Amino acid sequence: MPTEFDLIDRYFARETPQAVLGPGDDCAVLAPSPGMELAITTDMLVSGTHFFPETDPFQLGWKTLAVNVSDLAAMGAKPRWSLLAGSLPVADESWLGAFTQGFFACARRYGVDLVGGDTTRGPLTLCVTALGELPSGEALRRDKARVGDDVWVSGTPGLAALGLAHLQGRVALADDLCAVCIGALQKPMPRVALGMALRERKLASSAIDVSDGLLADLGHIVERSALDAEVFVARLPSLPKGVESALARRCQLSGGDDYELIFTAAVENRAGLSGLATELDLPLWRIGRMLAAQERGEVRLIDEQGGRVSVSRKGFDHFGQDQNQ
């Protein structure tokens, strides 16, 4: 039986060119670049809650790091370091080999060193901490949206939720669309280049990544900025063909796990943003606008006729009451 330290050496301890000291000591030692602030985030993935126990370990390894990199992207930070705390039921080396391959594939793609962690026995739970850098005072925060700003979203939100619906047998997607949606669910591509460009070019007033659903996550910007928002159905990305439109719309507005960015931007930045979309080859959709709060901050969905659409489930909340709606 391999010991905890055999497993660490075999699977987790890799070169860490960006660290003063990587795995193997009591602490890692890091040297942030001069003039930079650190952005730090941590996310836990629990088997049975955040992923199916039988999920392909390579995809799981990728996603475990990617969801944290996405938080860095949402702040406009450059990803640099990570820590991985894992509780594993057994030392299954073929599982560990595939999991770490996926993890390090994501680490290479986004320039992240794994500098430390913890490895214990227990129910399968994975917790990553990721650290990134950004120039002092320039973080893209949730609480800086302004009245009159446009609301934007990147990519095609809803695909991951459609992929999940397919895996759960709630919809049968055609092969092409199925591959795209399952890919979005299992191998999200955090929008790091977008977040960094929004920050460097000062194009966004606030930003958040879509982990719980478009309306729910826009709701966090609304709340933290003490404003309201309107989202126009007519401006949302078109829905995938061949899927029942009510389900596709629900996935688009309330589905989690997309890891796209929602951001707010002044109206005079529209040209800059459409240029950036072309440069990054990534669609950016101007879907709404920020308004002064009428009562308490809320997100209103507006249909083609200007009427208000009611939405029952705004996003995924682990402790909320409407989980099963």
Ligand code: ADP
């Ligand atoms: P300590 O008991 O001092 O906390 P550990 O025995 O838990 O240290 O870990 C030994 C070294 O291996 C530490 O440097 C730790 O950061 C690293 N390490 C442990 N587990 C992991 C992991 N899953 N990924 C990366 N590094 C790890």
Ligand code: MG
């Ligand atoms: Mg320890």
